[in-house]
Amino acid sequence: MTDATTTDLAPAEHSDHHDVKPIRKTAMWVFLGSECVFFGAMISTFLLYRNTTNGGPGTELFNVPFTSASSFVLLMSSLTMVLAHNAFEKNDLRQTRVWLIGTALLGSTFLAGQIFEFTEFVHEGLTLSTSPFGSAFYMLTGFHGIHVAVGVMLLAAMAVLSFSGRLYDDRGLNVELIGLYWHFVDIVWIVIFTVVYLLQV
């Protein structure tokens, strides 16, 4: 009797607090695993076409010092993200908000750098349709940039939710899951920076 009563009590809340969260986290890891394959395909494609410039510009356009600075910014955004998660776990709403906003700003700085780099490359004659090299380069780095942009929007949404007191609402994406996504974006860039930039100069 007691068992039945306990089991029947508020099944929705019980499900929310003990079943859904691990499922969402599992789903995020599955998603990140699938993203590994996605970016693996893009990087393979870039390496296949890295020398097919059709007489147009190629890897000599790369400005490694500038890209290194962008990489450093994105790497440090992983630090601010993990500090946000740490503060979130300690229920420190103010610190969580500060680090979330800091991460979003660092992500925005990286995006600004990427837009500047693309603009420079287009000015030098490398466009999406110039050559297979151009297509592969813009597709790979462009898709990564889109992932960063989505991450910045999610971080901004989290920051806004923190002001309205809904950051601890357990029904949607939370700081931990967005943190996983953000760190993934960072590790993808670690690979792109090494394989696309450093190994080609």
Next chain:
Amino acid sequence: MTTDVQEIEEAQDAHEDHRADHSHPTPQQYWLIALILAILTAIEVAVPSISAFDGPPRVVLLLGLGAIKFAMVVALFMHLKFEKPLYRNFFLIGLGGAIAMFIVVLLTFRAL
């Protein structure tokens, strides 16, 4: 009976969470990890300009440094080192699939 099993599972989960909380690095350790990552990045950037590493040593060194940075972020910032094996397996399956596809594609087109 069902409730008893649920209570045991919840207690185990709570214990795992509690243990995981204590296993996570402290903020000071996160700063130290970030410093190490920054130093590794500086070394990476310097490697192409050092003529002694020209050729295959440069490739091995850069890929090695990149792999160390990758592993540090995944293990310590994403907490995969402290997570359930299930999460680690899902991620490693994807990563292994990506590496396998990478090798197969480049070998097929003789680009490796």
